[in-house]
Amino acid sequence: MRKWLQGVLWGVVLALAGCAVQQAPVTQRGPAPAKITSGAQLPSPIISPEVHQHRPVPAPPVSQPTTPAPPVAPAYTWASQPQVRLADGSTIPVLASLLKRAQTYQYQGKWYKAAHVLEQAVRVAPQSALPYLRFGQLRLAQKQYASAANMARRGLLFARLAQDRGQLWQVIAQAYRAQGQLTLARQAEAESQRALKP
Template sequence: MRSKLMVLFAALLLAACQTTSGTHQVYPGSTGPEGEPLPPPPGPVDAQPLPPPLPVVPPPLPDYPKTAEQISGAAVTSLMKRARQYRQDGQPDQAAGTLERALRIEPRNYFVWSALAQAHLAQKNYAQAESMAQKSNALARGNIYVTLENWKTIAAARNGQGDADGAADAAAQIAALQARLDAAQPDTP
């Protein structure tokens, strides 16, 4: 037992006497053990300039349908055309009734909801127009084309209700969507 203690004591004594070696920071004007000046640390090897940053390319938009005809059945397509004609003829009540029939056939068709919002806007039923446009946005699942039209309807409805702040918020949404759409479209000469 005594010999083990002696070996342990000797190991501790040797460890305490040992000097550490390793790297140390060289500062300008540093000197070595003999007092001679140390050379400066080496710089980066063959430093090359960084390449220019790559241009930021927005991701392409998914292939969203742009018109109701692309996602609607024949009956709804026919009703949408009839409602469009009613609106052009200045008959928003008939347009709204026709679009409500279309919704009974395809209740999740966000283009029909959007067109119904526009019909309510033409009737000056601003609260209903905004509500229908919001419903269309909820169903559209990010379809930028219909969402952009819905925000235009919402902005007009809010203006019609005298809600300047709400209209400004809607205008900001329109600007953001339009910028995203413009960025995703290839430049054409």
């Protein structure tokens, strides 16, 4: 321990000594100034290229306080942006298989296994609304109402089809109703009706 401490101290001393020894580079500035005697005229100064003249910076003009200008609208609109197509997983065969397996586990009452399979489905197709819908339905069956509503809300972010949006809003409404939040349940049911309206 003592040798280690000595090593650290020597390292600090050498680092500080190295900082103190370093000298600034020397540049030629011209001839040394001559001694000034009384009555003698001074020669004009010689300015070498290394010496920069410092000019005074003019003070900014004082203006009257003004009101800030309104923000400028961007030169583009959302309509001019390229449309991004979400990978909803509808073309991934393993997604359908995972959803079917999760449904089988749920019917058998193996909710833990169903949740595990649905987590895999979310990882396979994170931008698909179906895994979130099934997850919300599973959480309703498990009486985990807050989790069911959260899963359904996530699914709403990716739901393109009106049928999917309607079912997701129904899950949210059922979760709110089970928690005793009847006003929110009615609002969610109204959203479900609006989504399913032809």
